[in-house]
Amino acid sequence: MFGSVLPDNAQKALAVLGESNHLKNAYLAGGSALALHFGHRYSIDFDFFSSELFDPMKLRDSLKAIGIFQAELVKGISLIGVFNGVKMSYFQYDYPLIAPTTVYCDVAIAHPYDISAMKLVAITDRGTKKDYIDLYELIKQGIDTETMIDCYEKKYGKWEENRFTIIKSLSYFDEAEETDMPHMIRSVAWEDIKQFLTSESLRLSKKYLSQPST
Structure with missing residues (x-):
């Protein structure tokens, strides 16, 4: 994995999230995940997805307990905000993973x-x-x-x-x-x-x- 594609604050934020176990049912996808795989560009935000239903308000409170989390959207199957200075989103997503994930910083990273x-x-x-x-x-x-x-x-x-x-x-x-x-x-x-x-x-x-x- 090309960890250097993430700025220092994002690398630290991802490590905190991974250690917290709050993302055990989720995986990172989107541009940051692809950049970690290929190292082609820098990326500064996190898009997490999970096939399991979750309580966005409970997750919001859990994130506030392990860092600084400013919520921008807490609704239905979505949580969007800024965690320790890094834009992040967490969505319930019904579509299945079609390939194995890779673990980085104790976080599952979606396959290309x-x-x-x-x-x-x-x-x-x-x-x-x-x-x-x-x-x-x-x-x-x-x-x-x-x-x-x-x-x-x-x-x-x-x-x-x-x-x-x-x-x-x-x-x-x-x-x-x-x-x-x-x-x-x-x-x-x-x-x-x-x-x-x-x-x-x-x-x-x-x-x-x-x-x-x-």
Whole structure:
């Protein structure tokens, strides 16, 4: 794991969270998890997911007992706030893990296969530059778009009904253009990423959209 992708305060916060046992039923996903795997960019927030129901108010109070936690949203199946200066979220998430997690700082880290499927969801719902950069990095690390599609189907089971939206979202950058470029470790140009993913979208369109759904 590339722990240096997290700033010092985030590394310390993650260690406290791991030691506390409050995340025993959760796993870290999103950009920070992928950056820990690949070391391609810095990341400054935590997105935790759990298949088990939880009481967000009880978790809020537990986090306040082990550090400084400022809640921003405490509702239903979601808890969002800032823990020891680090933005974090915790969601109840029904979809299964499709690959084994890795433990880092006593915290379960989602496999890139799971993260790839979740990133495909992210770009269909106001994708950011970070999301597209992470997809690009996944491909460069050997997880091609066909593999991501397979992961998406295993995790969500909705590829056939969503394939048009997902493939077209690979080349739709209007909303991402309004977001900030992340602090990269391995330098990459945003225009190059757009060009690459646009080519992928075209290739996948010919492969998956030229024939009727089955």
